[in-house]
Amino acid sequence: MGKILCEELSGAIIGAAMDVLNELKPGLDEKLYERAMVIELQRRGHEVDIQHSFPVFYGDQLIGNLIPDLIVDNTIIVDPKVVSAFNDTHIAQMVGYLAISGLELALLLNFSSARLQWKRVVYQPRVKSLPPDFHA
Numbered sequence: 424m425g426k427i428l429c430e431e432l433s434g435a436i437i438g439a440a441m442d443v444l445n446e447l448k449p450g451l452d453e454k455l456y457e458r459a460m461v462i463e464l465q466r467r468g469h470e471v472d473i474q475h476s477f478p479v480f481y482g483d484q485l486i487g488n489l490i491p492d493l494i495v496d497n498t499i500i501v502d503p504k505v506v507s508a509f510n511d512t513h514i515a516q517m518v519g520y521l522a523i524s525g526l527e528l529a530l531l532l533n534f535s536s537a538r539l540q541w542k543r544v545v546y547q548p549r550v551k552s553l554p555p556d557f558h559a
Contacts, residue, residue, distance in 0.1 A: 428545055429499055429528050436495055437541055439463040440503075440532045444539050449505075456503040456534045457492055470496050477523050491520045491529075500529035509533060509542050521546030 427433075443459040464471045472494040479487050493501040500520050504513065509531055517529035521544065533540035 428543075432496060432498055433528065433530055433543060435467065435469070436464065436499060436501055436530055437532075437539070439467060440534075440541070441539050444534050444537075447534075449534055449536050451505065451534070453503050453505050453534070456505070456532070460493060460501065460503060460532075464493075464495055472497070479523055489520060489523050491524065494524075494526070498526065498528070500524065500526055501532065502529060503532050503534060505535045506533055507535065509540070514542070514544055517544040518546060522548070 439460060440456075443456060443463050447455065447459055461471050461473060474490050474492070475494050476488040476490050478485055479489050491500045492503060495501055500517065502513075502517065502520075506513070513531055517531060521527065521529055527546050529544040529546075531542040531544065533542075
């Protein structure tokens with residue numbers, strides 16, 4: 424089995440989220456958990472980039488900006504949620520954020536119940552392969 428991407432940092436982020444949830448309790452507004460996560464992660468010595476803007480292009484035209492909630496240590500996108508369950512839309516959004524940001528890992532954190540739920544989303548860019556050589 425391969426090594427887990429950013430295992431130590433993602434574990435630290437999940438630990439911080441558990442502490443935030445234990446203090447604030449479940450079911451509050453997502454922005455409150457986001458703000459608490461910033462405080463807790465910075466207290467633990469992590470660099471937290473809040474609402475970093477990435478330009479989005481269609482062809483060569485700028486069409487807007489993508490703004491993930493948090494980026495920790497320039498490595499992991501962190502998206503606090505208060506939802507009944509993660510769905511395909513949440514995961515697809517993180518894949519899009521990863522593709523545009525150039526990062527490889529996002530963590531979805533769900534603060535909706537007494538037990539923290541999390542999901543790791545790993546971006547694996549599609550490698551363009553050469554067509555098979557039937558004449559070889």
